[in-house]
Amino acid sequence: MAGKKTTSKTVSATKTATRKNGANAKPRHIGLVAADKWLEPFENAIQGRHNHALEKISQFTRKGKKTLSDFANGHEYFGLHKTLKGWVFREWAPNATEIYLVGDFNDWQESDKYRLKRIEGTGNWELKLSNKALKHGDLYKMKVRWNGGEGERIPAWCRRVVQDDSTKIFSAQVWNPDEPYVFKKKSFKPCKSPLLIYECHVGMAQDAEKVGTYREFTENVLPRVIADGYNCIQIMAIQEHPYYGSFGYHVSSFFAPSSRFGTPDELKELIDTAHKNGIAVIMDIVHSHAVKNEIEGLGNFAGDPNQFFYPGGRHEHPAWDSLCFDYGKDEVIHFLLSNCKYWMEEYRFDGFRFDGVTSMLYYSHGLGEAFCNYGDYFNGGQDDNAICYLTLANKLIHEINPNAITIAEEVSGMPGLAARFEDGGYGFDYRMAMNIPDYWIKTIKELKDEDWKPSSIFWEVKNRRSDERTISYCESHDQALVGDKTIVFRLIDADMYWHFKKGDENETAHRGIALHKMIRLVTAATINGGYLNFMGNEFGHPEWIDFPREGNGWSHKYARRQWNLVDNKELDYHYLGDFDKAMLATIKSIRSFQNKPVQEIWHNDSDQILAFSRGDLLFVFNFSPVRSYTDYGFLVPTGSYDVVLNTDAKEFGGNGLADDTITHLTNFDPLYMEERKEWLKLYIPARSAVVLKKN
Structure with missing residues (x-):
């Protein structure tokens, strides 16, 4: 230190x-x-x-x-552990007066043998048992008493929680297999040049109308991610959550991987397999709030509703129907920091995407605030305890693994979030560029195609602080949920059902296919850190996400990904998927692409033309829906240029109007001889983009 x-x-x-x-x-x-x-x-x-x-x-x-x-070693002390001398169980419950461990091993009855003792001078409780007192697979809970009440509770630090299929009751489970999973890949270093993230949800990652498993993801989806060229998966809904439809954001057991997807060993196998194939694995971690549930969660753990959470008006989140952690309590900081370390060491996650950071930063949770000037970030409405926790979490994570990845989901624009701790920042590696998907939604909804301005597009995709790296994306899971629409659905809507077969496309389908590719290319081409895609969106998945609920008859029909669509070569989906793969390969062809300066070459809002370069790559966009241009000229470094990617290529569902086999030579102009620039003249079809590489 x-x-x-x-x-x-x-x-x-x-x-x-x-x-x-x-x-x-x-x-x-x-x-x-x-x-x-x-x-x-x-x-x-x-x-x-x-x-x-x-x-x-x-x-x-x-x-x-x-x-x-x-x-941050609380997980090694608290919870249930097998030692050489036997079992030891500890829990933090300062308001409790009595605690018993009940379960399969004692017919769920209180007994002196399974009664915890308070550790003198602390709020901690302890129980020591013989090796034979518990066995692998036993179900258990705590029976907690406090002044004026009692109740069954799942331990806060437990590492395995399962739900009974018939009763739907959750219980903790002893997890101590005879042959625990042993990681095959001994060391791994994530690739960040650039970071290409595939955001995914294990449960809905399969064609079948059911909850998918860790093993099914490993066998069926991970190979797709590898083949597509992504180098990182960001997994949602890992921490145990009682309600499947919460998308994993109402967490009950913070140290337990969701058992609805399989066993802890199967999750480890997934991560190990990803690492063996060069894929980093980060977790969508939820430390911004917790589910209200009392029996399954931390809501009223030992008769004190405020044991983990803020008291009074700050206790509940007004928009999320959840509870807000008290980041001013050392014990809560200990719990959350230990949680970060646990997932990194026990499961070898490479880092985290922190959910709901805006909600943590402000007493208002950012609700109803416009954040128009810097004063809005320093007006006394910020939770300094939460800011301190996030800073400590980043320090800890990078102390454990200097190559770890941390990403903040934050919408207010708080300066310093992804700046170095040594510079007064909070230490995140990246922040989500949440302005970009909002911009694309607004543009598609409100502007006619002929009113799309390249200058506005270029400004928006590059709108970020110079001292902070971002993760750019066109859409995430948020835009795929019921109540919102993905980009492809906004562009094509119901015509996807009737006009997405090869040869049957109408103008709406052709327009959607073209713009889907262009929007992705201009977003990915201007990154300064990384790029993110939510699973299925790369090929224009046609269905929104609607988890099983009473309103849909508890159906899984829309809580899945229809891979059969992209695999069917008679449909247009594979055009979008193939383009996504080619786009990522183009970006990765330039070493440290994300560090190359984005240099504007030309924009003309009247023509709807945009051109810029990064390294040896030249990106040219024609957003006009009707005007194609012949011999459109740009001043570029002298030399020859070959087409490496064209959104209008027939292999990507385009018209194939240009001859991409031609090597383009620059034309001499004496006026620019000293600058070593000449004119590059191109044929640019309407509603298309092309990437050329300088030889």
């Missing part, structure tokens, strides 16, 4: 230190402010948040005598 203390002193000193050059000395700012002068009025607040994190790090590491990782 000595290095950390040196860094913190340096950061603190940057605020007030001056260059020793006389009266005109300029103040040196913390890195976040140095990178953005408009943050200068808020430097004290930024420094204060940074100092808060430093103080907590000092406290939790005992002033550097230990590490943050040492602090």
